[in-house]
Each structure stands twice: as structure tokens, then as C-alpha cells.
Amino acid sequence: MKLPFVLAKRFVAGESFDQSIPKVRHLNDHGIKVTLDLLGENVKDRETADRTVESYIQLIENIHTAGLDSTISIKLTMLGLDIDRNYCRDNLFRLLDTARTNDSFVRIDMEGSDYTQATIDLFKEAFKTYGTHVGTVIQAYLHRTKDDIPELAELGADIRLCKGAYSEPERIALQNMPAIREAYKEYAKILLEKTPHPRIATHDDELLEWVQEYAIEKKLGKSRFEFQMLYGLREETMIELTEQGYNTRVYVPYGTMWFPYFKRRLLERKENIFFVATTMFKK
Numbered sequence: 001m002k003l004p005f006v007l008a009k010r011f012v013a014g015e016s017f018d019q020s021i022p023k024v025r026h027l028n029d030h031g032i033k034v035t036l037d038l039l040g041e042n043v044k045d046r047e048t049a050d051r052t053v054e055s056y057i058q059l060i061e062n063i064h065t066a067g068l069d070s071t072i073s074i075k076l077t078m079l080g081l082d083i084d085r086n087y088c089r090d091n092l093f094r095l096l097d098t099a100r101t102n103d104s105f106v107r108i109d110m111e112g113s114d115y116t117q118a119t120i121d122l123f124k125e126a127f128k129t130y131g132t133h134v135g136t137v138i139q140a141y142l143h144r145t146k147d148d149i150p151e152l153a154e155l156g157a158d159i160r161l162c163k164g165a166y167s168e169p170e171r172i173a174l175q176n177m178p179a180i181r182e183a184y185k186e187y188a189k190i191l192l193e194k195t196p197h198p199r200i201a202t203h204d205d206e207l208l209e210w211v212q213e214y215a216i217e218k219k220l221g222k223s224r225f226e227f228q229m230l231y232g233l234r235e236e237t238m239i240e241l242t243e244q245g246y247n248t249r250v251y252v253p254y255g256t257m258w259f260p261y262f263k264r265r266l267l268e269r270k271e272n273i274f275f276v277a278t279t280m281f282k283k
């Protein structure tokens with residue numbers, strides 16, 4: 001059974017690119033950059049993966065034509081990572097060719113821990129050829145991040161640092177919030193010191209304030225890093241940060257396959273369930 005889109009509209013900009021354009025323009029008009037994400041994950045057959053690559057290529061071209069200030073995010077499982085690693089790499093490189101031609105950028109989202117190693121390996125391969133046109137994501141809750149962060153920072157990679165959104169066991173990931181926050185701060189320090197433009201992806205006031213104070217203490221300019229948040233969350237805070245001179249970017253998901261993303265947002269915070277419940281009673 002397909003659930004009605006009205007449930008997801010708080011967190012998902014639309015079921016098509018055209019429906020999402022006004023939301024992207026609204027954010028751009030406030031000086032906030034965007035990352036568009038065509039939703040979906042775990043493609044199991046080549047036909048669907050091929051179609052997905054074509055849709056992403058089209059998306060980069062449509063963003064360019066519409067004059068939007070937006071890059072894109074992708075998931076490697078949508079490009080065929082579960083089918084064959086080399087096939088997935090070829091698809092990623094095709095997409096990055098288009099990104100380079102359009103002077104755009106592709107961020108490889110980080111998925112569950114079964115995919116961490118393959119994602120980092122494919123990112124490193126892509127980084128050698130496409131440099132500033134590609135970046136990836138690191139999750140602070142993973143134990144392995146203490147080794148991954150210094151290595152990626154040494155490369156000067158473009159990293160989005162987030163806490164991590166997937167349910168992982170204790171042997172793989174930290175489980176309690178104070179420990180995850182402390183890890184996040186340690187990794188943010190490394191990225192701020194070693195990489196040209198770290199992306200601080202969080203809605204957490206403690207981390208937002210900590211990064212601002214740390215940057216002042218280390219005399220890092222506001223343009224040295226970027227705050228990133230998800231569509232539908234804390235827009236006023238993003239506008240305030242932009243007005244204060246910080247670089248800001250909102251991750252705007254769209255598409256018909258919104259359910260897994262929507263479910264992760266609901267599980268994250270009980271307030272999100274409240275938002276959805278009220279959405280159901282509004283037009």
C-alpha cells in the first residue's frame with residue numbers, strides 16, 4: 001500500500017523535481033544553498049540502477065538550467081553497489097563526468113555500516129580523478145571513524161560530518177548521546193584543522209554553539225566551514241545563521257520513494273511524529 005505524500009511533506013520537498021523547485025528557490029532567496037537528493041536506496045537490478053543514473057544526470061542538468069544554487073547527494077546502493085562494485089564505480093564516474101562538465105558537485109551519502117568501507121574506498125578512487133567535484137559523509141557514532149577521519153582529512157577531502165542515522169549495534173557504534181557528541185567535537189576539530197571546507201551537519205544546539213565558539217577561539221573565519229540541516233527542520237535557525245554570515249546549506253530530499261527516509265526522521269525525534277500528526281490535519 002502506498003502511503004499518501006501529505007504525511008511526508010514536512011520532510012520531503014515534493015514527489016518530483018518540478019514540485020521541489022519553489023522550495024529550493026525559497027531557501028536560495030534567503031542566501032541558503034541546497035543539496036537535492038532524489039530519494040531511494042538499495043537498487044537490486046541493473047535496469048533500475050541505469051535509470052537512476054540517468055535521473056541523476058538529468059537532475060544536475062535541470063539544476064543548471066533552472067539556475068538553482070544546489071548540488072546533489074546520492075547513495076551508492078542506488079547506483080548498484082549491491083549488484084557489482086565495478087559497475088557501481090562506472091555509474092558514479094559517469095555521474096561525476098556530468099558534474100564536472102556543469103561545474104557541480106556530488107556528495108556520496110553514508111549508509112548503514114555494511115557499506116562504510118566500500119563507500120570510503122569508492123570515494124577515494126573518485127577523489128583522485130574528480131577532486132573538488134566529489135565529497136562524502138562520515139558518521140561520528142561509528143567506532144571506526146577515529147581511523148577514517150584522520151586519513152580522509154589528510155587527503156583534504158570534502159567531508160560532511162553527521163552523527164549517524166542508522167540503527168547500529170554496540171560493537172559498531174556508540175549508543176549514548178553524550179559520547180556521540182564528544183566524538184563529534186573531536187572529529188570536527190580534525191576536519192576544521194586539516195580540510196578546506198568541512199560541513200557541520202546537525203540540528204543540535206550544543207554542537208552548533210560549540211563549533212561557533214571553537215572557530216572564534218582558533219580564529220577561523222566564518223567562511224571556513226558550512227552548517228548543514230535537513231529540509232523541514234529549524235529553518236529559522238538556518239536563516240539566522242546565514243544572516244550572521246555563516247555558510248549554510250539545506251539537504252532537500254524529493255521523489256516518490258520517500259518512505260525509508262521519512263521513517264528515519266520519525267524515529268530520530270518524538271517531536272517529528274508530532275509534526276507529522278499535525279500535518280495530517282492541515283491542508
Ligand SMILES: Cc1cc2nc3c(=O)[nH]c(=O)nc-3n(C[C@H](O)[C@H](O)[C@H](O)COP(=O)(O)OP(=O)(O)OC[C@H]3O[C@@H](n4cnc5c(N)ncnc54)[C@H](O)[C@@H]3O)c2cc1C
Nearest residue numbers: 109110137162163164165201202203204228229230233251
Ligand atoms: C544535512 C544532513 C545530511 C545528513 N546526511 C546523513 C548521511 O549521509 N548519513 C547518515 O547516516 N546520516 C545523515 N544525516 C543524519 C544525521 O546522522 C542524524 O541522524 C540527524 O542529523 C540527527 O542528529 P542531530 O545532531 O541533527 O540532532 P538529534 O541528535 O536528533 O537531536 C539532538 C538535539 O538537537 C536539538 N534538535 C534536533 N532537532 C531539532 C529541531 N528540529 N528543532 C529544535 N531542536 C532540535 C534538540 O536539542 C535535540 O535534543 C544527515 C543530517 C544532516 C543535517
